[in-house]
Amino acid sequence: MQHTNRISRRRAFVAVICVLGVFAAFVIRLIDIQVVNAAQLQAEASTKTSGELVVYGERGEILDANGEVLAGSVKRYDLSVAPVNVNAFTRTADDGSTSKVSVEQAASEIGAIIGVSGKDILDIVSDALDKDGNSLYARIAKSVDVDQYRAIDALDIPWLYAKQHPARFYPNGAIAGNLIGFVGSDQEPLAGIERYMNSCLKSQNGTQAYQRGKDGVAIPGSMETTQPAENGAAVKLTIDADLQWYAQQRLAEQVEATKGTWGIVTVMEAKTGKLKAVAEYPSVDPTDVSASNPEDRGARAFTTPFPPGSTFKTLLAASLIDAGLADPTTQVVADGWYYPSNGAEIKDSFPHGPMNLTLTGVLAESSNTGISQLGERMSAEDRYAYLQKFGVGEKSAVGFPGESSGVLHPWQKWDNQTFYATMFGQGLTSTSIQDVSAYQALANGGVRLPAQLVEGCVQPDGTVTNVPSSTGTRVVSENAADLTVQMLESVPTEGHFGTTLQIPGYRVAAKSGTAQQGDGSGGLKSTYIVSMTGMAPAENPEYVVSVTIADPTTIRSSAAAAPTFQQVLTQVLKSYDVPPSTEPAPNWPTRF
Amino acid sequence: MSTQLAQTARPLRSPATEPQRAPLRAVPLRTVRKSRPKIAYAITTIAAVSGIVVAQLLSSVALSQGAYELSDLRAQHHDLSLKQQSLTEQIEVLSSPQYIAESAQALGMVINQSPVYIRLSDGTVLGQPGPGGEPTERPLADNQVGNSLVDQLGPIGSKKESKEKDSSATPPADDPSQGAEDSSGAGESSSNPPPSQVIFENDLPSPKTH
Numbered sequence: 001m002q003h004t005n006r007i008s009r010r011r012a013f014v015a016v017i018c019v020l021g022v023f024a025a026f027v028i029r030l031i032d033i034q035v036v037n038a039a040q041l042q043a044e045a046s047t048k049t050s051g052e053l054v055v056y057g058e059r060g061e062i063l064d065a066n067g068e069v070l071a072g073s074v075k076r077y078d079l080s081v082a083p084v085n086v087n088a089f090t091r092t093a094d095d096g097s098t099s100k101v102s103v104e105q106a107a108s109e110i111g112a113i114i115g116v117s118g119k120d121i122l123d124i125v126s127d128a129l130d131k132d133g134n135s136l137y138a139r140i141a142k143s144v145d146v147d148q149y150r151a152i153d154a155l156d157i158p159w160l161y162a163k164q165h166p167a168r169f170y171p172n173g174a175i176a177g178n179l180i181g182f183v184g185s186d187q188e189p190l191a192g193i194e195r196y197m198n199s200c201l202k203s204q205n206g207t208q209a210y211q212r213g214k215d216g217v218a219i220p221g222s223m224e225t226t227q228p229a230e231n232g233a234a235v236k237l238t239i240d241a242d243l244q245w246y247a248q249q250r251l252a253e254q255v256e257a258t259k260g261t262w263g264i265v266t267v268m269e270a271k272t273g274k275l276k277a278v279a280e281y282p283s284v285d286p287t288d289v290s291a292s293n294p295e296d297r298g299a300r301a302f303t304t305p306f307p308p309g310s311t312f313k314t315l316l317a318a319s320l321i322d323a324g325l326a327d328p329t330t331q332v333v334a335d336g337w338y339y340p341s342n343g344a345e346i347k348d349s350f351p352h353g354p355m356n357l358t359l360t361g362v363l364a365e366s367s368n369t370g371i372s373q374l375g376e377r378m379s380a381e382d383r384y385a386y387l388q389k390f391g392v393g394e395k396s397a398v399g400f401p402g403e404s405s406g407v408l409h410p411w412q413k414w415d416n417q418t419f420y421a422t423m424f425g426q427g428l429t430s431t432s433i434q435d436v437s438a439y440q441a442l443a444n445g446g447v448r449l450p451a452q453l454v455e456g457c458v459q460p461d462g463t464v465t466n467v468p469s470s471t472g473t474r475v476v477s478e479n480a481a482d483l484t485v486q487m488l489e490s491v492p493t494e495g496h497f498g499t500t501l502q503i504p505g506y507r508v509a510a511k512s513g514t515a516q517q518g519d520g521s522g523g524l525k526s527t528y529i530v531s532m533t534g535m536a537p538a539e540n541p542e543y544v545v546s547v548t549i550a551d552p553t554t555i556r557s558s559a560a561a562a563p564t565f566q567q568v569l570t571q572v573l574k575s576y577d578v579p580p581s582t583e584p585a586p587n588w589p590t591r592f
Numbered sequence: 593m594s595t596q597l598a599q600t601a602r603p604l605r606s607p608a609t610e611p612q613r614a615p616l617r618a619v620p621l622r623t624v625r626k627s628r629p630k631i632a633y634a635i636t637t638i639a640a641v642s643g644i645v646v647a648q649l650l651s652s653v654a655l656s657q658g659a660y661e662l663s664d665l666r667a668q669h670h671d672l673s674l675k676q677q678s679l680t681e682q683i684e685v686l687s688s689p690q691y692i693a694e695s696a697q698a699l700g701m702v703i704n705q706s707p708v709y710i711r712l713s714d715g716t717v718l719g720q721p722g723p724g725g726e727p728t729e730r731p732l733a734d735n736q737v738g739n740s741l742v743d744q745l746g747p748i749g750s751k752k753e754s755k756e757k758d759s760s761a762t763p764p765a766d767d768p769s770q771g772a773e774d775s776s777g778a779g780e781s782s783s784n785p786p787p788s789q790v791i792f793e794n795d796l797p798s799p800k801t802h
Binding site (some may be wrong): 069072074075092145146147150167170171172173174175219241242245246247248249252253256281283285287288291486505567573574579580582 | 736
């Protein structure tokens with residue numbers, strides 16, 4: 001009896017232990033599932049039952065002054081295959097009929113759409129399999145466009161994948177390419193407005209989460225935006241794409257014809273300081289950046305200063321009139337050479353005997369010796385102050401990436417030759433934007449306005465931020481500015497350019513420049529940087545145009561820039577419906 | 593069971609009270625019949641419950657059907673928005689100045705370098721008109737402003753869009769002689785009707801327009 005009791009008690013004990021053991025095992029597993037590995041398991045589960053989508057925000061557009069799209073955002077697709085899964089498959093047509101598709105057939109179908117041979121695609125697959133027999137990824141094509149993607153999608157190939165990504169689209173190619181800049185393959189802004197205005201343009205990607213059923217269809221009502229995507233804002237430029245194209249086309253023709261190395265055309269609205277065109281040659285097509293030389297991808301108009309040459313005689317003439325030291329009829333006898341008492345040597349670009357010139361005549365003939373004698377009337381200090389007021393030696397208000405301020409040494413550091421050279425645009429450098437901006441002051445009654453390239457950052461709700469300042473500064477008196485413009489009218493009518501600067505019906509004011517440039521080793525290059533800067537209509541200037549061509553060889557003087565200046569200015573007057581001049585020009589005498 | 597026994601046994605323990613009780617008789621049939629309508633309540637309830645269950649089932653079927661429809665429509669919307677993007681891209685490339693200039697030149701158009709205006713207040717012609725129909729300046733050279741997107745379209749007139757779309761939409765520039773004929777024809781026909789005259793009314797000249 002006692003024996004049986006002990007046995008049954010032991011059995012009960014064992015049973016209890018077993019039950020407890022099993023219970024403990026369950027508890028441990030429970031804790032393992034619910035606490036220790038909870039996060040991981042939940043994540044694993046959610047990948048099976050839910051999905052997440054990246055919602056791409058669109059990078060903002062870059063628009064011209066009329067709203068024409070210069071840079072936009074589009075969808076592009078990268079195509080890849082899982083090489084290990086590349087097999088023949090059965091395709092079901094829309095009508096329900098099925099057909100067997102071989103790998104070769106599928107490859108040639110893909111190739112026909114993306115423009116490669118079927119063999120190329122099979123090679124990519126077999127290369128990937130050679131490296132790794134279980135390869136799950138091999139890229140077939142990068143950035144195929146929407147049409148190609150839709151065609152690929154219709155092929156219904158089970159082992160072909162397309163991954164969408166945003167990309168940049170430049171429908172106008174090289175028009176304003178140097179200003180717009182470009183982005184890298186990862187949408188990273190690399191140059192120009194893309195980089196400069198990135199804080200306005202950039203977008204923020206968002207995410208969407210949803211629960212899905214066995215067949216991958218989202219369960220209704222489960223889609224929720226976990227992080228909303230934000231589109232970038234648009235940048236509106238002051239540039240007019242049509243005018244920009246015309247200027248680039250004409251500039252390219254002329255640089256090619258004169259065998260120059262590069263050229264710039266700048267058009268500025270006289271009464272606002274807005275840049276309507278900043279054309280360059282060679283220029284970059286942002287769609288195909290690698291087709292252009294690295295040094296041609298920036299905006300030379302902002303980044304490359306050069307000696308302006310005789311176009312700066314105009315600034316000195318305006319300063320002299322403003323200071324009361326001269327007027328359009330002030331007389332000077334200009335010889336071929338001038339040897340001032342400080343030891344400097346001044347020469348004119350063409351040999352001639354003594355000429356009895358007025359200040360107007362000095363500008364019309366572009367006489368270095370004449371302007372040097374008249375320029376002596378003003379102290380170097382005052383002259384330097386005027387140049388500064390014209391914006392020389394100071395970056396423009398645009399603040400373009402890599403913009404140069406040019407070089408204007410303080411007047412105390414001018415040596416004897418530089419004292420005179422700065423009177424006719426040598427011994428200092430300026431950018432094309434600075435040149436056109438200085439002339440804008442004369443065209444606008446003596447008030448220089450900040451140069452503008454960007455109208456502003458247009459937010460999705462229509463508000464415009466980053467609007468640049470338009471507060472001007474007076475450089476010279478209105479009378480001095482107007483008289484200077486009137487004197488410049490003698491250049492197209494009585495200068496060395498025949499009729500090439502004239503526009504029938506309009507009074508044109510212009511000044512040429514043929515600048516010597518250093519060769520980098522203390523000597524002078526045999527070629528020049530030639531330019532033509534001017535405005536129309538002279539009685540009430542609306543637009544300032546500047547044309548610069550570097551190193552022309554078939555024509556070495558500023559005559560190389562003259563036809564382009566005339567063409568672009570004509571196009572400007574035509575495009576903006578500027579009425580022809582009605583008052584006759586004052587025709588200041590050039591000789592006495 | 594035991595309680596039932598206890599209850600049935602109970603009256604036996606007090607036989608003294610028995611004579612006072614009415615004699616037992618069968619429950620009248622009517623009472624039994626009266627209790628029958630309670631089944632109707634049950635049926636109603638069950639019917640209602642099953643009705644709700646069925647309705648819920650149907651609604652969830654409909655809802656999930658809607659989800660498929662929604663998914664289908666979304667796919668359609670996606671496809672259409674892709675189509676729209678593709679067309680927008682094409683329009684933007686086709687409206688680029690390079691393409692328009694090339695097309696215009698292929699049609700024989702030239703740039704007029706002499707802007708001329710008529711001042712309406714006194715009818716004065718401002719500016720100097722150039723010779724009609726002739727370029728007053730040298731014509732544009734071939735396109736110098738690169739646009740690889742336009743290049744992808746191929747030479748003007750033979751482009752891929754003529755395959756894709758109505759061929760009549762492309763400018764008739766495939767055949768240069770055709771274009772020349774067209775332009776000369778247009779020149780003749782425009783020279784036949786009398787030149788439109790400026791009609792002066794009340795000293796304010798204005799062209800007669802239709």
